[in-house]
Amino acid sequence: DIVMTQSPDSLAVSLGERATISCKSSQSILKSPNNENHLSWYQQKPGQPPKLLIYWTSVRESGVPDRFSGSGSGTEFTLAIDNLQAEDVAVYYCQHEMFGQGTRVEIK
């Protein structure tokens, strides 16, 4: 099983600034022949199921603001949230098959 590890576990960012979350897999998730990385990101707010933000590393789900972006390849991936808004306070998870442990984003 491929293990996903996120960092940091939590971070506090000022409104309007950038939040960056790292996700590392225990082995490469690059799939041939299309060189696709099947890495997704989710946002979860209290009392709600997770919401898909990004899939296949960098494709934004329909309706997700473009301040959310994903990048990476192989074993290292990043979720960036530009111009952080109050409604972005949540826990964020990366996922291949298994999920990372989650990163809590708060307002500084």
Add this chain to the structure above:
Amino acid sequence: QVQLEQSGAEVKKPGDSVKVSCKASGYSFTSYGFSWVRQAPGQGLEWMGWISANHGRANYPQKFRDRVTMTRDTSTNTVYMELRSLRSDDTAVYYCVRDYSYRRDYWGQGTLVTVSS
């Protein structure tokens, strides 16, 4: 619209089994797979496995391989997750999730399973 309707909350004793259902509607059932994901109180998300709605082939992580079985019924567009030999640390909300190539886009409302003596 896509909907995943899960069965209701369950209370079980240690050693029991639980079977949670998830009825899908609003799309072509056999064109997607399903993952089951659970979340213990105050904890993160835990993937329990995946099943193809088309072929019925399932894939489980090592942690659950001996205790979980996922099945589907194409006549009713329903998937099932059975977890055996329940323990107190299996207390969690269990979600069925539509899963296409690791893209888990629609989530059921969740089913709370409580394991207590």
